[in-house]
Amino acid sequence: MNGETEYSKAREMMVREQIERRGLRSPRLLAAFRKVPRHLFVPPDLRERAYDDGPLPIGKGQTISQPYIVALMTSLLALEGNERVLEIGTGSGYQAAILGELAREVHTVERHAGLALRAAEVLSQLGYVNVHVHTGDGSLGWPESAPYDGIVVTAAAAAPPPPLLDQLAEGGRLVLPVGHRLEQVLQVWHKQGGQLTYENIIPVSFVPLRGQYGWSESEWERYEADDWL
Numbered sequence: 001m002n003g004e005t006e007y008s009k010a011r012e013m014m015v016r017e018q019i020e021r022r023g024l025r026s027p028r029l030l031a032a033f034r035k036v037p038r039h040l041f042v043p044p045d046l047r048e049r050a051y052d053d054g055p056l057p058i059g060k061g062q063t064i065s066q067p068y069i070v071a072l073m074t075s076l077l078a079l080e081g082n083e084r085v086l087e088i089g090t091g092s093g094y095q096a097a098i099l100g101e102l103a104r105e106v107h108t109v110e111r112h113a114g115l116a117l118r119a120a121e122v123l124s125q126l127g128y129v130n131v132h133v134h135t136g137d138g139s140l141g142w143p144e145s146a147p148y149d150g151i152v153v154t155a156a157a158a159a160p161p162p163p164l165l166d167q168l169a170e171g172g173r174l175v176l177p178v179g180h181r182l183e184q185v186l187q188v189w190h191k192q193g194g195q196l197t198y199e200n201i202i203p204v205s206f207v208p209l210r211g212q213y214g215w216s217e218s219e220w221e222r223y224e225a226d227d228w229l
């Protein structure tokens, strides 16, 4: 693929075939996916595959998630435009750009400084002045700008990290994959009247959330090792 026209065509196909056809039809959501140039968030040698129906490697053993999963997680936040949102796991910065299209202010936290730097560069080149990239342990949230109307975690935790539940605003939603290496489920947590409730959405497969409230390497690997006992 070469040239912006080819990428635009591939992006339009992605929106129609992978997102809209699977039932996500909010015009605001679809407009965001039509606008953000996903190919600029993947390594140059993988740009041809940027609009494929799956995740892609972005370095440091990490991935940019499948477009449909980014769309589903974003739709579960039910953003109307005036929210302050937190993303844990900046990775390539693609989901942060989508959130930047749909919310007033976005904070995104990445533990790998190199990935955070590259994502911040692309986001800044594209003019996302409302997206703030931070380096650190996102399992602790980002208390400086809390509370958040929406929080999305793009790595799997054993359970919702307590600091994220604390940093959720009244009426807010937390979207995250919960589970271990072999099995995870996408959950949406709601805070209403100070009470927390959650619903399970679909089975998913994510890289692990690390850090204080995430998985240690040995705990995460143990599930695979147990399989062979």
Ligand code: SAM
Binding pocket: 062, 063, 064, 065, 088, 089, 090, 091, 092, 093, 094, 095, 096, 109, 110, 111, 112, 115, 136, 137, 138, 139, 154, 155, 206, 207, 208, 209, 210, 211, 212, 214
């Ligand atoms: N949202 C990303 C995108 O649009 O490209 C995809 C993220 S990738 C599936 C998960 C990311 O979570 C990785 O970049 C990983 O380094 C990051 N991560 C894992 N544990 C973390 C933690 N405790 N704090 C911040 N980032 C973390």
